[in-house]
Amino acid sequence: MPGELARYIAVKGSVCVDGVSLTVNAVDARGFAVGLIPHTLAVTTLNERKVGDAVNLEVDLMARYVARLLGAGDEPARAAAPPLTREALARAGYLDDAAAGYTDSGDRSDATCLEAPVSEDNQ
Numbered sequence: 001m002p003g004e005l006a007r008y009i010a011v012k013g014s015v016c017v018d019g020v021s022l023t024v025n026a027v028d029a030r031g032f033a034v035g036l037i038p039h040t041l042a043v044t045t046l047n048e049r050k051v052g053d054a055v056n057l058e059v060d061l062m063a064r065y066v067a068r069l070l071g072a073g074d075e076p077a078r079a080a081a082p083p084l085t086r087e088a089l090a091r092a093g094y095l096d097d098a099a100a101g102y103t104d105s106g107d108r109s110d111a112t113c114l115e116a117p118v119s120e121d122n123q
């Protein structure tokens with residue numbers, strides 16, 4: 001796991017692996033652990049992953065907001081989090097779209113996920 005992502009991953013928090021939302025069960029210095037239920041294995045490509053494969057990781061938006069709020073003066077943390085707006089929260093599923101006055105256009109070009117490739121080299 002790239003070091004810059006480790007700060008955003010916490011037990012019981014969410015992480016996206018190859019686009020699949022998962023719950024973090026454990027974290028240590030080497031990385032994090034998740035459990036995979038049969039449904040997830042059946043309907044995603046995660047059952048094709050082998051030890052050492054590179055995967056796409058996306059960390060939780062709320063974790064990045066917290067890091068941003070706590071990270072005054074920490075430029076990487078501040079840059080990683082988008083501005084905290086009702087629309088951004090609605091896009092991420094934390095607010096009802098209508099209540100936020102936001103209509104989903106389906107356009108994810110301004111998506112707020114922080115992505116990083118993971119390989120054996122940077123674990």
Ligand SMILES: Cc1nc2c(=O)[nH]c(=O)nc-2n(C[C@H](O)[C@H](O)[C@H](O)CO)c1C
Nearest residue numbers: 020021022023034035036037039040043
């Ligand atoms: C939050 C979450 N956590 C897990 C998990 O820890 N393990 C797991 O196997 N599946 C989880 N899921 C469900 C998957 O995101 C879902 O099965 C896929 O996205 C396919 O719909 C979800 C939604």
